[in-house]
Amino acid sequence: xxxxxxxxxxxxxxxxxxxxxxxxxxxxxxxxxxxxxxxxxxxxxxxxxxxxxxxxxxxxxxxxxxxxxxxxxxxxxxxxxxxxxxxxxxxxxxxxxxxxxxxxxxxxxxxxxxxxxxxxxxxxxxxxxxxxxxxxxxxxxxxxxxxxxxxxxxxxxxxxxxxxxxxxxxxxxxxxxxxxxxxxxxxxxxxxxxxxxxxxxxxxxxxxxxxxxxxxxxxxxxxxxxxxxxxxxxxxxxxxxxxxxxxxxxxxxx
Amino acid sequence: xxxxxxxxxxxxxxxxxxxxxxxxxxxxxxxxxxxxxxxxxxxxxxxxxxxxxxxxxxxxxxxxxxxxxxxxxxxxxxxxxxxxxxxxxxxxxxxxxxxxxxxxxxxxxxxxxxxxxxxxxxxxxxxxxxxxxxxxxxxxxxxxxxxxxxxxxxxxxxxxxxxxxxxxxxxxxxxxxxxxxxxxxxxxxxxxxxxxxxxxxxxxxxxxxxxxxxxxxxxxxxxxxxxxxxxxxxxxxxxxxxxxxxxxxxxxxxxxxxx
Numbered sequence: 001x002x003x004x005x006x007x008x009x010x011x012x013x014x015x016x017x018x019x020x021x022x023x024x025x026x027x028x029x030x031x032x033x034x035x036x037x038x039x040x041x042x043x044x045x046x047x048x049x050x051x052x053x054x055x056x057x058x059x060x061x062x063x064x065x066x067x068x069x070x071x072x073x074x075x076x077x078x079x080x081x082x083x084x085x086x087x088x089x090x091x092x093x094x095x096x097x098x099x100x101x102x103x104x105x106x107x108x109x110x111x112x113x114x115x116x117x118x119x120x121x122x123x124x125x126x127x128x129x130x131x132x133x134x135x136x137x138x139x140x141x142x143x144x145x146x147x148x149x150x151x152x153x154x155x156x157x158x159x160x161x162x163x164x165x166x167x168x169x170x171x172x173x174x175x176x177x178x179x180x181x182x183x184x185x186x187x188x189x190x191x192x193x194x195x196x197x198x199x200x201x202x203x204x205x206x207x208x209x210x211x212x213x214x215x216x217x218x219x220x221x222x223x224x225x226x227x228x229x230x231x232x233x234x235x236x237x238x239x240x241x242x243x244x245x246x247x248x249x250x251x252x253x254x
Numbered sequence: 255x256x257x258x259x260x261x262x263x264x265x266x267x268x269x270x271x272x273x274x275x276x277x278x279x280x281x282x283x284x285x286x287x288x289x290x291x292x293x294x295x296x297x298x299x300x301x302x303x304x305x306x307x308x309x310x311x312x313x314x315x316x317x318x319x320x321x322x323x324x325x326x327x328x329x330x331x332x333x334x335x336x337x338x339x340x341x342x343x344x345x346x347x348x349x350x351x352x353x354x355x356x357x358x359x360x361x362x363x364x365x366x367x368x369x370x371x372x373x374x375x376x377x378x379x380x381x382x383x384x385x386x387x388x389x390x391x392x393x394x395x396x397x398x399x400x401x402x403x404x405x406x407x408x409x410x411x412x413x414x415x416x417x418x419x420x421x422x423x424x425x426x427x428x429x430x431x432x433x434x435x436x437x438x439x440x441x442x443x444x445x446x447x448x449x450x451x452x453x454x455x456x457x458x459x460x461x462x463x464x465x466x467x468x469x470x471x472x473x474x475x476x477x478x479x480x481x482x483x484x485x486x487x488x489x490x491x492x493x494x495x496x497x498x499x500x501x502x503x504x505x506x507x508x509x510x511x512x513x
Binding site for chain 2: 081
């Protein structure tokens with residue numbers, strides 16, 4: 001049984017003029033435990049709407065989302081959504097350690113051991129020495145690391161990521177991609193990732209769903225054959241990598 | 255930040271100079287001394303009043319009225335502000351009422367309060383609460399309405415209940431605004447307490463100042479004014495100290511953004 005199932009999901013909005021526009025048109029897919037799966041699609045194709053609906057933060061217009069056999073009616077307890085805008089979603093009044101502890105507290109972990117655990121998570125995302133800094137004292141890449149550590153502290157079985165590296169510079173981005181893959185390999189979380197960066201999706205994922213323009217539909221499913229652990233140089237240099245990239249690009253731009 | 259902590263020599267020097275000017279000016283024009291006695295005379299009066307006791311009693315009464323009025327306003331203003339900020343429909347229901355009542359000078363309701371509550375403590379506290387609640391309410395409301403939507407969504411995706419989102423997300427996120435409201439409220443509360451005491455009190459610093467003026471005892475009157483001034487200064491300082499401690503993160507963030 002898949003850990004996460006999306007069944008016939010669609011979402012439309014009523015606009016000011018009274019017309020309705022469809023953001024998502026009938027999406028069905030399933031994610032298995034431990035997988036790293038990505039949605040890739042053009043900007044403005046309703047990706048965020050899709051992820052918000054899966055996270056139980058938006059009610060779909062039709063269809064349903066099932067997490068571990070339970071239909072999603074509100075935010076499910078075993079799933080967390082990580083936003084692209086770390087600067088808006090981190091708590092400015094909490095230190096790095098405080099933000100990570102928030103994830104533990106939300107899970108119901110009380111004071112005993114929480115401090116140690118938060119420390120080890122901070123170390124895991126490579127922020128040792130910055131425990132007592134506030135988020136706004138850190139660079140964008142470091143802030144997103146804090147957000148990732150906070151999400152992992154919650155110990156979600158499914159981690160949804162909405163273009164988490166979208167606003168970072170290219171080098172920081174590659175660095176965080178590898179950091180994420182290492183964490184994923186270590187913690188065996190299921191990750192559902194969204195990006196408009198085709199190569200990022202290929203580099204990270206086991207499987208990719210290619211989304212169309214609005215109202216978004218899945219137009220293709222692609223299995224990524226590369227062995228793990230992957231490498232920014234050799235994996236991307238693989239002749240097959242470009243083939244997949246071009247294939248996806250053609251499908252999206254059509 | 256460093257600028258703020260430095261001792262302001264020039265400022266204190268010019269303040270001292272002003273006092274000196276007062277002293278010399280008053281001494282050189284004896285006709286003026288009935289209205290503006292020299293500082294030294296005011297200080298002597300203050301010392302005598304303190305030793306003999308009356309000032310301490312008035313001081314305690316004013317401070318306790320102020321504290322009662324202020325803390326009631328803070329509790330009322332913050333909770334109402336959060337409720338109105340959170341429930342938009344409730345806010346539109348009372349929006350007009352707020353807009354009509356708020357610009358009215360609060361002292362105008364003193365006669366109404368006297369009619370309804372007499373001239374005791376309850377009247378003075380009620381008037382203070384009425385005036386002080388506005389800035390706290392309006393700023394809290396503003397703070398809650400300006401909260402980044404993503405913060406609340408973050409709280410939700412981490413499975414927080416409504417109540418926990420209120421305490422762990424909304425309240426801290428709105429705290430800079432709430433702090434501003436609470437600080438404005440301080441001076442308003444002190445103004446209202448002294449004014450109400452002047453209009454309809456038989457005790458308190460406001461009453462004392464007016465009473466000494468009517469007895470043509472200007473040194474004592476100035477002594478009373480001095481005490482109110484120092485009280486206002488101390489209250490404000492204490493608040494800033496406390497705020498700097500609690501809101502350290504915010505001051506740091508603001509300094510960074512303007513740097």
